[in-house]
Amino acid sequence: MKFMVGQHDGARSVFVVDGNGARNLTRAAPEIGTDLLRLAKGMLSAEEVAARIAELPNIALADIQVLLPIARPSKIICLGLNYVDHVKEGGYEIPDYPALFMRGGNSIMPAGAPMVRPACSERLDYEAELMVIVGTGGRHIAEADALSHVFGYTAFNDGSVRDYQRKTHQWTPGKNFDATGAIGPLVVTPDELPLGAAGLKIESRVGSEILQSANTSDMMWSVAKAIATISEYATLEPGDLIAMGTPPGVGHARTPPRWLRPGEVIDVEIEGIGICSSPIVAEEDMFAKAAE
Structure with a gap:
């Protein structure tokens, strides 16, 4: 459904x-x-x-x-470095534990709403990701049981302001600018997709320019393993959101870097789930319109 x-x-x-x-x-x-x-x-x-x-x-x-599928999620937990080739393009070591960070509510917005390039930086990057919506909550969830805790899957664009992400070993600043994380529009229940949403093509595009193209089977931590890992330290609750990390091809790893520009529209498409589309706007232009 x-x-x-x-x-x-x-x-x-x-x-x-x-x-x-x-x-x-x-x-x-x-x-x-x-x-x-x-x-x-x-x-x-x-x-x-x-x-x-x-x-x-x-x-x-x-x-x-x-609108957002969950109006006020209790937690938005994100995996970084979950595709081997993305780890390599970022110059990191292959991790033996997922890089985990959190987003706040102001940083997310529904598909179709503007993604805002902040006034303080031009380095707004894209990240196509599978997102999990938790159904049944729990703590210390076994990997073998974890997929029974999934309500549905959706598309996510983890818009990242790279210079602010790199200012500290913690990625919080670059991942929490207002209106940079687009979610939706569709939420698909697990019965409509392969087990664990594995084997799905995932892409990001601006117009005909393909920026990322990979498959969710390339993830190092599967949905089940991610849920089991997160629930070791946090009680998962219904409506919690888990972003599963991005494949290679992000803008900061390109030569020259490929940043998102106002006036563009970035599409994240996941096979069987749909397209999360976001027009890019400059924060200063939004201020100017608000003042009119």
Whole structure:
């Protein structure tokens, strides 16, 4: 099943997506709320969802404004250095434990919303990533059981301001500029994808320029291993987001570097999940428009 959270006719709702259309599940089942958190907690089964939307009218996806799938996630945990060739292009040693960092809520935004190049830097980079939305929470989750804790998968662009990322051994500054992490638009349940979302083509593009092209099977830490590793130190909760790292081809590793520029549109596409598209805007231009 494919879900999307969005705004239609002035109301925020959860939609069930089929092709280029969607049905308003919140309208049929108000108890689920207006994002995916209660569904992630298991409020309705797939069979119950299908029954609720059976008689609803189809709404064109183009008429729905995309919103974040989880409005206020408790945690956004990100893996760095999870593809061998990306590790090498960054000049790092192959790790024996994943590089883990966190993002704050202000740093993320829905697919389709502007990705903001900050006024203090021109080094805004792209990172195509698979993102996991946690369903059943837990601590000390065994790798063998970990995939049963996944509610769904979506696309993520881990926009990174590289000079600020490099200012410290901790990557927090470069990974937490406002509106640099794009999520969505679709969330796909595990039954629609290969086990652990492995074997999926993942790309980033600007127009016809292919920037990254790889496969999720190339990840060193699988989804199951990542969940098991993270849950050793943190209790995972429904609606938590886990970003699975990016393949090679990022802008800072190119000669010359390839930074995102205002006026461009960056697309992250994952096979079977969809395209996360973000127009690039300059922060100073946003200030100028706000002052008008």
